Amino acid sequence: MPDELAIAEIQQAFLEYRANFNEPAADFWYRGRQGELIKVLHTSLSPWHVGLENVTWNQNAKNASEVQLTFGVPSLFAGIQVGIGAITMNAFNPDWSRAPQLVSLFQA
Numbered sequence: 001m002p003d004e005l006a007i008a009e010i011q012q013a014f015l016e017y018r019a020n021f022n023e024p025a026a027d028f029w030y031r032g033r034q035g036e037l038i039k040v041l042h043t044s045l046s047p048w049h050v051g052l053e054n055v056t057w058n059q060n061a062k063n064a065s066e067v068q069l070t071f072g073v074p075s076l077f078a079g080i081q082v083g084i085g086a087i088t089m090n091a092f093n094p095d096w097s098r099a100p101q102l103v104s105l106f107q108a
Contacts, residue, residue, distance in 0.1 A: 016090040017106060024084045029067055037082065041071055044108045045080070048073045048101075076102055 028037045038055060054072040061067040068083040076098065078091040089106045 011096050013093050014090070015094060015102070016088065018086055018088045020086045021084075024064075026064075026084055029084055034069070037069060041069075041080070041082065045071055045073065045105075047108075048075055048105055073105060076105060078102065078105060 027033060034057075042050065042052070042055065050071055050073055054074065056070045056072070058066060058068050058070070064084050066083075068081045071080045071082075073079060076091060077093055077095075078089065081088045081090075091102055094102055
């Protein structure tokens with residue numbers, strides 16, 4: 001009888017959480033308050049060494065749902081996108097031994 005192959009245990013390569021706002025956060029985008037948003041999020045993400053070089057702004061949005069500010073977190077292969085209607089947090093090929101750090105990031 002041939003040896004049986006072991007069943008592979010493959011962990012998820014992608015993690016995403018999305019939270020929709022009850023009301024659009026249009027005041028931050030259209031009343032010149034983007035700087036406040038950047039400052040607050042940049043400060044709260046500082047434990048993960050997120051620098052201004054990790055912050056991007058979608059300046060060519062075609063509609064309101066595409067307007068977003070993205071914070072990259074290279075140390076965890078993660079990103080946070082803040083838009084008018086939602087915030088999305090994701091991780092690509094995460095190191096699952098660092099799951100507590102991902103949870104902490106997503107709770108920041």
